Amino acid sequence: MSSGTAAIISIGNELILGQVVDTNTAWLAGRLSELGIVTTLHLTVGDDEQDIRRAVVQAAEKAPIVIVSGGLGPTLDDVTRQGVAKALGVELREDPVCLEHVKAFFAKRGRTMPDMNRVQALVPAGAQPIANTCGTAPGIRAQLGRATIYVVPGVPLEMQEMFVRSIKPELLAQAGGRALVARKLLCFGAGESDIANQIADLMKRGRNPLVGTTPHEMIIGVRVVATGASPAEAQDLLDQDLAEIRRRLGDLVYGQEDETLADVVGHMLIAAKRTVAVAESCTGGWLAKSLTDISGSSAYFLRGYVTYSNQAKSELLGVPARMIDQFGAVSEETARAMAMGCKARAAADYAVGITGIAGPTGGTAEKPVGLVYIALAGPNGTEARKLLFGEHLLRWQIRDRATKVALNMLRLALLQRQG
């Protein structure tokens, strides 16, 4: 039993039956490893009091930190409180502060607390409740032998908030041992093997920092994990590698950690005091949605047109009907006319036009599923790209990728402007 280890227990019949993929464990293990804590055991059990009891006892023997997630809901099938109390060998008691919290949660929404939610105020005797700032179920903090048990809700958002706000500070205060720092750079515009080839020497096993790549829907993450005797030593090693990777990959690197292309483009538009409007056919609003995901996007996002029908393309963007007749709705000409019409009508600095065939139906030999044209109209004219995504891709993947390519074209145009 080392002080730098943890065990995670996931609870839920839906996990045991395979109806839901457990993303909480990876999230928790990832956050723990950022603190230098290695998860050495992970158990999943169903909503069963005895199984939960056994899992908690076993985990507490194995690791000094045990995180239990799920089964804190108000319904009869949620028995994590009972199972944990059994493991601790104590009874459940109603915590008056928790009860007030649950009642207040409903009162704020103009509702009376349903009777069944009263169980959410139960806490094992001697254990401490952990406040839940975005849901009804409080967490639980308890001691079992030398292990500290943290029980958190299964709802990812509530679990994450509770971990970051209440558990992480406590773990940080206790952390000894070697320092570990990690960072992930995000790349767009090349495949994983292209990127890995350019940094192959840094990716050797056993090297410190450890460098690895992970692809996810066209975004290639480059993880760098450095260890050192002190946080400063680890940080130095990390910074050196990050600088070298950025130097080699150039403008393929668009951001880091959990930044999206839309985040980065949004910041660039604000910094450059420029505006954007979009005209979409096959992406159906996804590009507008991505750009407005960002708080403060009203500073740069003027409007979006989702011109699904040919009539809408002509009426709203001024794409000549005879152009659509001659070249087709899915053509470079139409994409350009959409972007230019959108730019003029919205009086925006930049405008994007996207037209394509997202499938799975609607493809022809000449214009297959996956064919997408994207045009970007800017201060210096209009550029267009023809993309041919594989026909094996799903509809949402083609739409997602087209959206990302459009955002990246906008990013590169804004970069060029700066350069």
Added chain:
Amino acid sequence: MSSGTAAIISIGNELILGQVVDTNTAWLAGRLSELGIVTTLHLTVGDDEQDIRRAVVQAAEKAPIVIVSGGLGPTLDDVTRQGVAKALGVELREDPVCLEHVKAFFAKRGRTMPDMNRVQALVPAGAQPIANTCGTAPGIRAQLGRATIYVVPGVPLEMQEMFVRSIKPELLAQAGGRALVARKLLCFGAGESDIANQIADLMKRGRNPLVGTTPHEMIIGVRVVATGASPAEAQDLLDQDLAEIRRRLGDLVYGQEDETLADVVGHMLIAAKRTVAVAESCTGGWLAKSLTDISGSSAYFLRGYVTYSNQAKSELLGVPARMIDQFGAVSEETARAMAMGCKARAAADYAVGITGIAGPTGGTAEKPVGLVYIALAGPNGTEARKLLFGEHLLRWQIRDRATKVALNMLRLALLQRQG
């Protein structure tokens, strides 16, 4: 130890470090439950011989079927073979048939087998290799006490193929046990406790079928799992419960399994031969994106306006500027004018107008973050709803929920039309 249970062991440092989400376990548990086999234990351990040994021994004590995935690669960190051999108390031996298979795999690709891949032909003495038809690593089948251990690769595709081709037929042949069928109904429009209250008697523990609820971003899933001596008996019990739940919950039930609100609305629009257009402010294109997620949506989706600026609202939808001045861009009046303007300009049967404050900035005491107005203009006039989502919600949650409420208004209007 019952004959209808299984334990799953996932192996890999990347799982323990949270760098990768384990999707194999949910897949395996789902396939096993289709065979009437309940996964009662799931363990995840890192690439460590001793941890693997302990996990296998523990799992074999708990369940008659143990599936171990991951750690069969050719590199030094892959030690699942060694750990399993230790658990069995035997040595590893090179299997000549496996060696030929690994060599053939490379030969087929015009390459010579690298020396490091030779370890993939090692099998614990007395155990049987399982053929891998799409990768180099053979699986392993072994007996430990009363338990059968199946070791499969961690690569999802290879694992799935090996399970379906070699393991599933064996499990089916042995299944003397009970049949198990499951279904999930999806509800929208009430909270989890409201829904659970209406079916509380069906949710009692130990009852067959087992009924449970799971909330996910305002959608409440009601899982029903029935067991029976025969598949027909299990199906009968399931069908009875499904009918009863549908009767009690009425139009709160919008679909089942993985259907989205947009799927259901799309089917209804096609069946009713009706069209829709949308005008969005705070959701920024998300509603248009959701409606066009569906293949074939061009049959009913005409166009979308993302009118982020007041100017766009007036220019594109004809919302009077003085109305915006008087009532504000976020008001019932503006939402109604957006929906009606959109309906008229798109010549659609239904049109939605959404305006609100998605935050985190932009809220005032009078109009806080989370305030959203949604109007639906249809053949029989225009209805509007005022929503007040909690200020604790994130921007994307407010946008997601507003989108779902709009889709649900459309669904209920189409239902009424039928009724």
